[in-house]
Structures are given as C-alpha cells and as structure tokens.
Amino acid sequence: MARIYNFSAGPSMLPESVLxxxxxxxxxxxxxxxxxxxxxxxxxxxxxIAEAMKNDLIELLGIPANYKVLFLQGGxxxxxxxIPQNILNGKTKACYVNTGAWSTSAIKEAGKYxxxxxxxxxxxxKFTTIPAFDTWNLDKDAAYLHYTxxxxxxxxxxxxxxxxxxxxxVCDMSSNILSRPVDVSRYGIIYAGTQKNMGPSGVTVVIVxxxxxxxxxxxxxxxxxxxxxxxxxxxxxxxxTYNWYLLGLVLQWxxxxxxxxxxxxxxxxxxxxxxxxxxxxxxxxNPVVKEYRSRMNVPFVLADAALxxxxxxxxxxxxxxxxxxxxxVGGMRASIxxxxxxxxxxxxxxxxxxxxxxx
Amino acid sequence: MARIYNFSAGPSMLPESVLxxxxxxxxxxxxxxxxxxxxxxxxxxxxxIAEAMKNDLIELLGIPANYKVLFLQGGxxxxxxxIPQNILNGKTKACYVNTGAWSTSAIKEAGKYxxxxxxxxxxxxKFTTIPAFDTWNLDKDAAYLHYTxxxxxxxxxxxxxxxxxxxxxVCDMSSNILSRPVDVSRYGIIYAGTQKNMGPSGVTVVIVxxxxxxxxxxxxxxxxxxxxxxxxxxxxxxxxTYNWYLLGLVLQWxxxxxxxxxxxxxxxxxxxxxxxxxxxxxxxxNPVVKEYRSRMNVPFVLADAALxxxxxxxxxxxxxxxxxxxxxVGGMRASIxxxxxxxxxxxxxxxxxxxxxxx
Numbered sequence: 110m111a112r113i114y115n116f117s118a119g120p121s122m123l124p125e126s127v128l129x130x131x132x133x134x135x136x137x138x139x140x141x142x143x144x145x146x147x148x149x150x151x152x153x154x155x156x157x158i159a160e161a162m163k164n165d166l167i168e169l170l171g172i173p174a175n176y177k178v179l180f181l182q183g184g185x186x187x188x189x190x191x192i193p194q195n196i197l198n199g200k201t202k203a204c205y206v207n208t209g210a211w212s213t214s215a216i217k218e219a220g221k222y223x224x225x226x227x228x229x230x231x232x233x234x235k236f237t238t239i240p241a242f243d244t245w246n247l248d249k250d251a252a253y254l255h256y257t258x259x260x261x262x263x264x265x266x267x268x269x270x271x272x273x274x275x276x277x278x279v280c281d282m283s284s285n286i287l288s289r290p291v292d293v294s295r296y297g298i299i300y301a302g303t304q305k306n307m308g309p310s311g312v313t314v315v316i317v318x319x320x321x322x323x324x325x326x327x328x329x330x331x332x333x334x335x336x337x338x339x340x341x342x343x344x345x346x347x348x349x350t351y352n353w354y355l356l357g358l359v360l361q362w363x364x365x366x367x368x369x370x371x372x373x374x375x376x377x378x379x380x381x382x383x384x385x386x387x388x389x390x391x392x393x394x395n396p397v398v399k400e401y402r403s404r405m406n407v408p409f410v411l412a413d414a415a416l417x418x419x420x421x422x423x424x425x426x427x428x429x430x431x432x433x434x435x436x437x438v439g440g441m442r443a444s445i446x447x448x449x450x451x452x453x454x455x456x457x458x459x460x461x462x463x464x465x466x467x468x
Numbered sequence: 469m470a471r472i473y474n475f476s477a478g479p480s481m482l483p484e485s486v487l488x489x490x491x492x493x494x495x496x497x498x499x500x501x502x503x504x505x506x507x508x509x510x511x512x513x514x515x516x517i518a519e520a521m522k523n524d525l526i527e528l529l530g531i532p533a534n535y536k537v538l539f540l541q542g543g544x545x546x547x548x549x550x551i552p553q554n555i556l557n558g559k560t561k562a563c564y565v566n567t568g569a570w571s572t573s574a575i576k577e578a579g580k581y582x583x584x585x586x587x588x589x590x591x592x593x594k595f596t597t598i599p600a601f602d603t604w605n606l607d608k609d610a611a612y613l614h615y616t617x618x619x620x621x622x623x624x625x626x627x628x629x630x631x632x633x634x635x636x637x638v639c640d641m642s643s644n645i646l647s648r649p650v651d652v653s654r655y656g657i658i659y660a661g662t663q664k665n666m667g668p669s670g671v672t673v674v675i676v677x678x679x680x681x682x683x684x685x686x687x688x689x690x691x692x693x694x695x696x697x698x699x700x701x702x703x704x705x706x707x708x709t710y711n712w713y714l715l716g717l718v719l720q721w722x723x724x725x726x727x728x729x730x731x732x733x734x735x736x737x738x739x740x741x742x743x744x745x746x747x748x749x750x751x752x753x754n755p756v757v758k759e760y761r762s763r764m765n766v767p768f769v770l771a772d773a774a775l776x777x778x779x780x781x782x783x784x785x786x787x788x789x790x791x792x793x794x795x796x797v798g799g800m801r802a803s804i805x806x807x808x809x810x811x812x813x814x815x816x817x818x819x820x821x822x823x824x825x826x827x
Binding site: 120 | 469470471472474476477478479480481482484487488490491494495496499500501502503505506507508509511541542543544545546548549550577580581661663667668669670686687689690691692704705706707708709710711714787789790
C-alpha cells in the first residue's frame with residue numbers, strides 16, 4: 110500500500126520531506142559517523158541539533174526573552190500534575206475552564222494538589238461551545254487560570270485569548286500549537302505534547318514566564334522542576350534525543366512553509382472546505398457552534414449511524430485512515446493538523462460526497 | 469566519514485541491522501501506509517508493535533507472571549522520585565547503597581520523600597569497589613533497599629545480587645540490563661532507562677512485583693502511578709511510540725544473537741580483553757577492584773595526563789569516538805554495551821597499543 114492520508118488525532122502525519130530526511134540520515138548524520146539516536150546528548154553534534162531546534166521554536170512562536178523554553182518528558186498529562194506543583198507557590202486554589210475531555214483530565218489531576226474552582230464549563234452543552242468570557246467566574250486569590258485551547262475529542266477551539274485579569278494564564282496547547290499565531294506574552298505558561306503539530310510523541314514543550322520559574326517546593330521531582338531544568342537547558346537528565354531531532358526537522362519544515370502565518374492560511378482553507386462539505390450535506394453533521402469549531406479536529410456523525418462501519422471500511426480502502434471518532438463520542442473524526450496536505454482534505458471531501466451519492 | 473565505533477556512555481551505539489530496518493521502514497511500516505512515528509497508539513498496527521516488544525522483554529529477562537512491566541517516560545531520574553512516592557506505603561525510611569554518581573543522585577532525590585539510611589558506601593574508596601555484603605547496615609523497618617547495579621562514571625558493577633533480607637530489593641539497572649542474566653524474582657522493582665543496552669533514550673522500563681503495585685497515595689501523578697499505568701498497559705497517556713518501536717527492534721536483535729546468555733559471553737570476552745590490555749600496559753591504568761570492574765563502562769587514565777588531548781584527538785581520527793571520561797573523574801572511558809561489536813574493542817586495543825608504542 111502506498112502512503113495513506115492519516116487522519117489520526119495524534120500521533121499523526123508528518124511531512125513526507127521530514128521522514129525522507131530522517132530516513133536518509135538514519136545511519137550517519139551529516140557525516141558524523143553516527144545515527145542521531147546513538148549520539149551522546151552532551152556531544153557537539155547533538156548540542157548543535159538541540160540549539161537549532163530551540164532557536165527555531167523561539168523564532169516561529171515569537172517567544173519573548175523573559176520566557177524559558179523547556180523540553181521535558183511525560184506528555185501534557187504529566188504537566189497536569191506538575192503545573193500546580195510548580196506554581197501554586199503557597200496558594201491553595203486554581204481556576205480551570207472545562208471545555209471537553211482534556212480540560213476535564215487536567216482538572217481531575219490538579220484536584221490532587223489544590224482546590225479547583227471551575228471558572229466556566231460547557232458541559233451542559235455537551236462541550237459543543239466555549240462559555241462566553243464575560244460569564245467566567247475568576248477568583249483573584251487563585252494561583253492561575255487554566256484552559257485548553259483546542260479539544261481534540263469534541264472539536265472545539267478557542268478563537269481568541271481569554272482575559273485572565275491578574276492571574277497567570279496557563280494553556281494546554283497540545284493540539285493547536287504552531288497552527289495559528291499566538292501572543293505568547295499573554296501567557297504565564299504554554300505547554301504542549303509534540304505528537305500533533307510538532308513531531309513524534311515523547312516530548313512536552315513547556316514555555317514558562319520567568320516569574321513562574323523557581324517557585325517549586327523541594328518535593329517536586331528534579332526533572333520536573335522548571336528552575337532546575339531551565340538551568341540545565343532541559344538536560345538535567347538524558348532527554349529524548351531522537352524525538353528532539355525529529356521535532357527540529359518539523360520546525361525547519363514549518364519555516365520553509367512560510368512560518369505560522371502561512372500555515373494558518375492553509376489550516377483555515379482546509380478546515381473551511383471540510384466544514385462546508387459537512388454543512389451542505391444531508392448525511393453528515395457537526396454539532397459544534399460555528400464560531401468555536403476546531404481547525405484541527407473535525408468530528409462529524411452520519412445521519413444513519415448504521416452506515417458508520419461501511420463508511421470507515423470504504424474510507425480505509427481508499428487510503429483515508431484513522432477516521433473513527435473517539436469511543437466516548439462515536440461517529441467520525443478527521444484530524445487535519447499542519448502536516449495533513451490540502452490534497453488529503455480534498456480526497457476526504459470527494460470520498461464523502463461519493464459515499465453520500467451512493468447511500 | 470564512515471560509521472565509527474562510538475564509545476559513548478549513553479545514548480550509545482545501536483546494532484547496524486536495527487538502524488537499517490528502521491531506515492527501510494521509515495516512510496511505510498510493513499505496508500501500513502504510515503511511518504511508525506505517525507501511528508495512533510490505539511491503532512492495530514502500533515498495538516501489535518507494543519505487544520511484541522513487551523513479550524520479547526518478558527521472554528529475554530524471564531520475568532515471572534507476578535510482575536508488571538511498564539514503559540514510562542522521564543528517565544531513571546524520574547523514578548528516583550517516583551519509587552519512594554509509589555512504595556513507601558506509610559513508612560518513613562528507605563535504605564540505599566552508595567556506589568557512585570548514580571546512587572548518589574538516587575539518594576539525593578529519595579531524601580525529599582523519606583529518611584534515607586545509607587546501608588553501605590564506597591565513597592571513602594572513591595567508588596572503586598563494592599562494600600562487602602556482610603557489612604551492610606539494613607533497617608528492617610525501611611520500606612525497601614535500593615542499589616545501582618552498574619555505575620557508568622566510576623565503572624563498578626555488582627557481580628552478584630545482594631541479600632536484602634525481608635526488604636523489597638529495588639535496583640537501577642539502567643546501564644547493565646540485558647547484558648547478563650538476572651533472577652528477576654529476587655527483586656521488588658527493577659528499573660532502567662533505555663539509552664544504553666535497550667535502544668534510544670526516552671523510555672524507562674519499570675518491572676514491579678505485584679505486591680508493590682497499588683500502594684501509591686493520590687498525590688502521585690497519574691502517569692507515574694504504577695497501578696494506573698499497569699491497568700492501562702502503559703498507555704494512560706500517549707507513550708513515546710517511536711522509541712517503543714526502536715526498543716522492540718533492539719530486543720529482536722538480541723534474540724537473534726542468542727539472548728542474554730549468549731550476549732553475556734560476548735560481554736565477558738570484550739571487557740576481559742580490554743582490561744587485560746590496560747593491565748599489561750605501563751601507560752594505561754584502571755583503579756577499580758578487579759572483582760567489581762564493570763563489563764559495560766571501562767574508565768582508564770594515562771600515566772601522563774598531558775597526553776590525554778592527543779590520545780583523544782588521534783582516537784577520533786581513527787574512528788574511535790566519545791572516549792573522554794566523565795568530567796567529574798577525567799581520563800578516558802570506553803563504554804562497550806551490547807551493541808558495541810567485538811571488532812570495535814579490538815580496534816580500540818590496537819589503537820591504544822600503537823599510541824603507547826609511539827609515546
């Protein structure tokens with residue numbers, strides 16, 4: 110089978126040029142005599158790879174100088190626990206907004222370490238919308254305000270940055286980082302797993318403002334203490350070296366695409382045409398309030414759920430993979446991150462139209 | 469430059485056949501139409517990769533059925549904190565043996581969570597030996613006894629399993645796991661980072677006896693709670709998928725070599741001839757008590773340290789890389805893990821003899 114269009118929610122497609130370069134360099138990186146996998150993380154070759162990767166991320170996101178950029182392990186889920194542990198700083202409460210499955214998980218984990226105040230929730234609307242900012246209930250004594258900028262399962266995405274007042278704003282951007290411009294200076298912490306828009310799984314990017322570094326009590330594990338990792342440039346222990354390298358290749362590719370502003374235009378076009386196809390159909394539908402529809406994850410259901418199985422089997426046959434919706438919501442889901450070519454979205458739309466015509 | 473012999477302490481050499489297979493499968497794993505990097509961790513392809521990898525590790529190490537085998541993130545250093553948090557179970561003390569830099573790090577981290585009793589230490593001997601078992605001072609009220617089976621910096625290795633009495637025995641095997649047979653049933657927990665004998669960095673193997681699973685208080689992060697990860701087969705969140713795949717390839721290679729018993733014979737031979745060359749020379753020396761010399765990491769110094777720089781530069785020119793000793797001890801270090809071919813050790817010995825002849 111040739112390479113397919115893979116609509117997985119993550120891990121997910123990488124640009125083919127990235128895979129080709131990784132393949133070409135697998136046994137001998139740039140005449141070093143070694144695979145990147147085999148390199149000491151303290152050696153000059155890997156140090157150069159790491160430095161370029163970090164600088165490219167800073168450049169792409171426009172990260173101001175008063176932020177530390179960390180590359181940790183454990184996924185965003187580890188940060189669900191490590192954020193309160195690192196920055197509660199003696200406070201006993203944090204505010205969280207609940208817009209779907211991932212914010213729910215973050216809330217559950219934070220509840221182990223502090224009182225969680227739900228500042229807003231769209232649970233009553235089955236997570237098909239974002240609560241209007243002016244209804245949010247913030248506590249000025251909370252340590253921070255946390256939200257999830259894109260929910261992969263429910264397909265809802267913030268279209269603007271919420272106003273956190275005086276609270277540090279903390280955001281899980283795992284599923285839409287690098288897909289649209291972001292004003293980093295509005296945030297206390299941005300964190301993201303890399304397996305959607307940034308590369309392979311196994312790295313967690315944590316971008317943390319200087320005033321939130323150095324607040325961790327000594328019970329925080331050293332490898333998750335933002336200050337200790339910042340001082341060691343994320344090499345307090347052996348990092349996931351090959352994952353850093355692949356992340357770096359994806360960042361280079363993104364720069365070649367014209368950066369985030371250019372990729373955003375592609376993402377707007379890709380998502381726009383897929384939602385339009387869904388809305389114009391009588392077979393397919395998406396329940397999310399239009400203003401908050403995700404550009405990254407497009408869930409949809411068939412009018413007759415009895416057709417789901419056939420739809421998925423035929424899609425697979427046509428080289429359109431990983432389209433089942435999350436088991437908690439059913440139906441279909443097309444994840445169309447940065448690396449999904451527009452031709453993949455076009456192929457999906459054509460397939461959906463043909464399936465509708467024949468069913 | 470052709471591929472070199474890379475004596476890095478980790479990340480370190482992989483078998484060339486593993487790299488060739490990874491290269492060949494990079495864009496399209498076994499006709500799936502996807503790179504392994506791109507696969508959903510919940511999809512059938514990756515589930516098959518994960519299951520085969522785990523079963524191969526169980527087979528190679530002979531892990532009994534009453535143990536859980538976890539594949540986590542964060543490195544052995546994260547486990548330095550997570551082991552006491554998971555298994556103290558209300559106790560307030562743990563016993564640690566200090567045989568070098570890595571046990572020292574484990575002790576420091578454990579001290580955040582409990583009182584650490586140093587059961588034995590070779591610090592006065594500059595970590596050139598292992599304290600005799602009959603001198604160890606154990607406390608029967610401690611939660612466990614921890615030791616490091618091989619010290620990469622000081623080059624000392626346990627030749628036998630210590631007697632922990634009634635205490636669960638916990639061992640950091642990061643740098644010699646899979647290099648020699650081990651009776652897993654003697655242990656409460658065996659853990660290891662993968663970047664030496666098992667593959668790329670980015671995975672931590674934790675083998676934990678059933679009675680030590682389920683003891684964690686709720687303040688342990690979910691992704692580091694042994695029970696929660698055991699129930700989720702280490703997929704409570706997205707694992708480092710490509711790293712699991714590479715680990716699986718290394719395990720398949722090890723089986724092809726004849727398993728651990730066969731690789732141990734190679735390791736005995738490789739280390740034996742290198743130590744013999746050092747001992748027979750007047751230029752090179754190794755300070756470790758012979759009985760406890762590491763088969764994996766062979767540190768040595770030159771009689772005249774002024775020659776170090778030239779030695780290293782010439783070695784590099786001859787395709788013998790990453791030979792500088794750790795900055796804390798200086799000199800040289802040859803790490804000769806499973807994947808270092810015997811021809812690499814022979815080449816190093818030849819080079820050392822020629823250097824001695826000409827200096």
